[in-house]
Amino acid sequence: MYPINTWYVAGTPADIQDKPLGRQICGQRMVFFRGADGAPAALEDFCPHRGAALSLGFVRDGQVVCGYHGLAVHSDGRCAHMPMQRVGGFPAIRSFPVVERYGFLWVWPGDPAKADAGLIPNFEWFDSPDWAYGGGLYHIQCDYRLMIDNLMDLTHETYVHATSIGQPEIEESLPTTKVEGEQVVTSRFMENIMAPPFWRAALRGNGLADDVPVDRWQICRFTPPSHVMIEVGVAHAGKGGYNAAPEHKASSIVVDFITPETETSIWYFWGMARNFNVKDAALTETIREGQGKIFAEDLEMLESQQRNLLANPERRILSLNIDAGGVQSRRILDRIMKEEQGAHAVA
């Protein structure tokens, strides 16, 4: 169960640079490519001629051409051309609204009439020269909500990421969770602690001493359907913490776009945006590699959880204080899905 009248991240512009991209989103195989106007397009990955996957073909003049018999399809799903054939009577295939923004391709798998690019959340720092970004993509066999739970409760860092970003002080400081409209914010502040290895490296990367006490913060923001942005950072202790001046801190935003592939698998777009040393491409790559290793540590755990929940469908699990972020996020999702189904029932 996932909302469909909403925007999900489907990929990046690089994915469609040389050839079409085939990717299943919300149970629907889609082909992504760049149309004649240069804008990205998303269609069913199903050639109306004989059912082959269009993503195995190529792009010519902004049309995706089936690699089997050469049927070319416009970016709106209408058939454009086929050798020695009149295609006027050919059925169009379904197209999906798609928008390029923040360095990603965003797709709307539901009712196109409701698609509104204005509904894509505002992550203004993506387009700011004051920020640098690096990230990657993981394919994980779990319900997208298990990943939301994971990200809205960072006490797991103490255990899953014990050698990099975890530290006992995380689980010793209770987070607070607030619901702000359709957003959920879970915050945790730790004062006068020693930074763990990842943050020591970040302090050094920002030209700061790494062997002195720091204040550390984690502010997780859930935006439906499945975007979680986490402000994380450390400042030399006593300099104002989260509000410290830039020269006293190293901070960044953990970026998480979670896109359901099926009911029990996801495309997990992870990354980090930082606002220090933003021109240092080597640092971007170093951080990206480090984050990639850390985030890979979650995979086995999430997949074990999914297996256990599938094998025990009737079983209740607990919702503790630390789970409040995930619980509140799921409440918002439940309301959105209920509204979608109600609208569907009326229509």
Added chain:
Amino acid sequence: MYPINTWYVAGTPADIQDKPLGRQICGQRMVFFRGADGAPAALEDFCPHRGAALSLGFVRDGQVVCGYHGLAVHSDGRCAHMPMQRVGGFPAIRSFPVVERYGFLWVWPGDPAKADAGLIPNFEWFDSPDWAYGGGLYHIQCDYRLMIDNLMDLTHETYVHATSIGQPEIEESLPTTKVEGEQVVTSRFMENIMAPPFWRAALRGNGLADDVPVDRWQICRFTPPSHVMIEVGVAHAGKGGYNAAPEHKASSIVVDFITPETETSIWYFWGMARNFNVKDAALTETIREGQGKIFAEDLEMLESQQRNLLANPERRILSLNIDAGGVQSRRILDRIMKEEQGAHAVA
């Protein structure tokens, strides 16, 4: 859905030279071996003793011996011997009519009473010293009819095989399709064109200039249930084309035997028979390797098509002019399967 009262290619004599061959045909696991009379035999691959696969055993004196406890089975399915046991009361296992012809093993998965070796199509050139043959076997996850479609419409060469046998002129010349009894023939003739790479090599292999215009032909013949022979060739332009004298052309027959393994997987026996330089074994191997690479290019496309059709069972696809060969072939198959089911209902 496939006919079962018919002959399919199951393998080659080499497959049963040293040991039994286990292969699933039309949903039935079978074991193939050579019986006491030297003729090939086909039985259920199921030992009547404890159900082990007979194909894991060995052949002794024309009996297949189970590799578990030594039950030996005659080539007609009757139990022949077991250490310290009387096997007179043991149940026989099912045997399938099997015939060795044209360098292949042909099996009849349906009613043995209807099996008639005379129904195996006549491919006389297989037994002629004027022809040389080389081929191979692919296992593909698709309905056998998708492969028939593929072979009865060679416009796909332009796209799938663009670098070897494809050329734009193929899709620019419409084929004609005729039904002749139970055969379907789709023909395409192209005149005064330059030969693509595969045919340039074939011209050279036949001692002919490869840099002059040629006439090219493709004549696809479907014979039920799933045999497609394709006469292909090029002749120096103006020498008579298909009917040119041998010294002006390079021609061959593409051989395709398609055997259902299950409803959605096939054993695809492909090969090429040629009537020039037939004693040149190195040329046979060169052609075989080239064809193997070219035919492997179809696999991904066919499997994507199968996945898409399974995921969209209700969906109609198109039947265009170029698809006439496949459409007519399927009509013949539908009629044969309807007759089989009618016969079954009466019986």
Added chain:
Amino acid sequence: MYPINTWYVAGTPADIQDKPLGRQICGQRMVFFRGADGAPAALEDFCPHRGAALSLGFVRDGQVVCGYHGLAVHSDGRCAHMPMQRVGGFPAIRSFPVVERYGFLWVWPGDPAKADAGLIPNFEWFDSPDWAYGGGLYHIQCDYRLMIDNLMDLTHETYVHATSIGQPEIEESLPTTKVEGEQVVTSRFMENIMAPPFWRAALRGNGLADDVPVDRWQICRFTPPSHVMIEVGVAHAGKGGYNAAPEHKASSIVVDFITPETETSIWYFWGMARNFNVKDAALTETIREGQGKIFAEDLEMLESQQRNLLANPERRILSLNIDAGGVQSRRILDRIMKEEQGAHAVA
């Protein structure tokens, strides 16, 4: 179908030396670890917090700690501790009786109230300094009863293990099968034969001539639910056979503990106990390697049998003289399972 109110071998102490062991037994994922009292413990492999696999975590002070958020669970399944949480109201998870004996961990997957360590069969030689033991574990895709059949009928050695322990004389001497209470004993004695390769090596390993005739024996003992101990050996011919004095023979006990993972897969603990040269660790390892190779030869056969039986559920197979051991063992199992179901129906 398998009994559950009984003891199965789940693993060895080495499996839980450094970290918890996750293993599915009788359809239930379990986590094994050593509790505060040093005794082994077995729990559902399901964290009551969010359903993650506890076996991905670690052991601290005799509690298994979830690697996701740190919930610690006592060896009896009660929640012990979680950072910043009161766990008094947390639901306990299911625990399974488990006993360490004979160098193995034994688990009782059924009703704990009925678990009685006294029901573990008595294999006194495991604890005797006069015996040495080496063994291993295989995972096989078959019903546990197919492995019992395999071990209670050693005529298969002639075929499956032709190059090591098989010899024609096995199938030429009929075994006798007796039921003794809940045990089944199948015995075979062969006199004045030449020893096969494995036993020649064993004779040499015991300082005995290997090129003289021997008497050979195989005594298979089935104890429910799925333990098969096989006394095997050879003695120089005419020295009393099975009852020969130790200086004339090489003998050992083949140890087989078969534990259902699911209805169609098993954990197969195999090994060999011998009472000659027991301090020769190199000989133990040589025998273990040899046995491992021999026993691996059964896997493909058993899995082919399982595939065939699943594909032909209605099909009857034969029960011959040589199958009597397996047949009688299955009768005992059927009665035990019927009693379990009856008890369940009443309760």
